[in-house]
Amino acid sequence: MLTFSRTRLISVEPLDETTFQCHGILDDYIYNMELDVEIKLPDFKITAISGKMKRITTSECHKAVGKLKNAIGLSVLDPDFETKVKRIVGRQGCRHFADLLMEGCDSLMQLVTYVGWQQVSTKDSATKDAFWKKLLESTPRLCNSCSVYADNSPLMKKLGIKN
Numbered sequence: 001m002l003t004f005s006r007t008r009l010i011s012v013e014p015l016d017e018t019t020f021q022c023h024g025i026l027d028d029y030i031y032n033m034e035l036d037v038e039i040k041l042p043d044f045k046i047t048a049i050s051g052k053m054k055r056i057t058t059s060e061c062h063k064a065v066g067k068l069k070n071a072i073g074l075s076v077l078d079p080d081f082e083t084k085v086k087r088i089v090g091r092q093g094c095r096h097f098a099d100l101l102m103e104g105c106d107s108l109m110q111l112v113t114y115v116g117w118q119q120v121s122t123k124d125s126a127t128k129d130a131f132w133k134k135l136l137e138s139t140p141r142l143c144n145s146c147s148v149y150a151d152n153s154p155l156m157k158k159l160g161i162k163n
Helices: 063-071 081-091 095-120 125-138 154-159
Strands: 006-014 019-028 032-040 045-055
Touching (some): 032 095, 045 063, 063 081, 063 095, 081 095, 125 154
Antiparallel strands (some): 032 045
């Protein structure tokens, strides 16, 4: 009988007031790799990135580590961010690194959203609506990233936001 197990772990922590580090691990029966990426606010640009491959399938896989540097300077807020990551990290290097990078950036966006929400959660409903509207209009990547931000969700309908 064939079995397979894969674990992906993402953590996000602040390095200082405006810089966050995302650490990602992928571990399964075939691969074991780690990725670290630093992202600077307020423009959410990648300022540093590194990776390690501990278990791989071919001797060619290690070449993908060098391709990670192509992501430096990309902004997580760019509407084409995912496409660019898939092209310059995934296709030119390693699809698993690209997936870890996307997961880390998505986790950072969720953290930033949560922190902002905490700051307005005790406010009146107009303040909360203004927070969501500004966030979703200034961060197109969030739109349609989950059911809460889907075009037909109650939140998006209430705010009048369409993609």
